[in-house]
Amino acid sequence: MICRILLLITLTSCVCGTFVVNVTQSSYQAEENQNITLEWTFTIKKETPLTSLYILCELFPNDPNAPTLFQLHEGVEVPESQDEHFAGRVQFDKDVLREGRIRLHVSRLRTDDSGLYLCEVNTNYGWNICK
Numbered sequence: 044m045i046c047r048i049l050l051l052i053t054l055t056s057c058v059c060g061t062f063v064v065n066v067t068q069s070s071y072q073a074e075e076n077q078n079i080t081l082e083w084t085f086t087i088k089k090e091t092p093l094t095s096l097y098i099l100c101e102l103f104p105n106d107p108n109a110p111t112l113f114q115l116h117e118g119v120e121v122p123e124s125q126d127e128h129f130a131g132r133v134q135f136d137k138d139v140l141r142e143g144r145i146r147l148h149v150s151r152l153r154t155d156d157s158g159l160y161l162c163e164v165n166t167n168y169g170w171n172i173c174k
């Protein structure tokens with residue numbers, strides 16, 4: 044049986060000063076076991092060293108223990124911070140980070156992946172969150 048699931052990213056207030064975190068698509072719909080690519084964009088300066096980037100992306104469900112989808116610390120992926128819920132199912136596209144894109148391929152979707160996702164981006168020239 045294939046359960047229909049809905050992965051939803053809603054675009055809310057993503058602007059804070061001049062540092063912008065945005066989504067390229069506000070909602071995604073997929074079926075169980077399919078793959079999906081979630082993408083956020085953020086203001087990037089040409090000379091930004093990747094080591095000044097801190098990123099945290101999580102599923103933001105109703106319960107307070109939001110499972111971590113992805114974390115980047117000083118430009119380096121922190122796989123051990125990833126929640127068991129997403130273990131082995133998230134691939135980060137490092138090549139597009141320089142363009143200010145956080146691209147996450149999530150595979151083998153489960154019904155409990157449904158919900159609101161957020162990414163928080165911190166740099167030495169600003170920070171913001173986009174849901």
Ligand SMILES: *[C@@H]1O[C@H](CO)[C@@H](O)[C@H](O)[C@H]1NC(C)=O
Binds near residue numbers: 063065067
């Ligand atoms: C966010 O992205 C949407 C769609 O790509 C675009 O229309 C909108 O202008 C962007 N907002 C900001 C603040 O960059």
Ligand SMILES: *[C@@H]1O[C@H](CO)[C@@H](O)[C@H](O)[C@H]1NC(C)=O
Binds near residue numbers: 134150
């Ligand atoms: C889904 O992603 C997995 C892991 O990256 C890959 O092995 C598989 O071929 C993908 N399936 C589809 C239908 O793209």
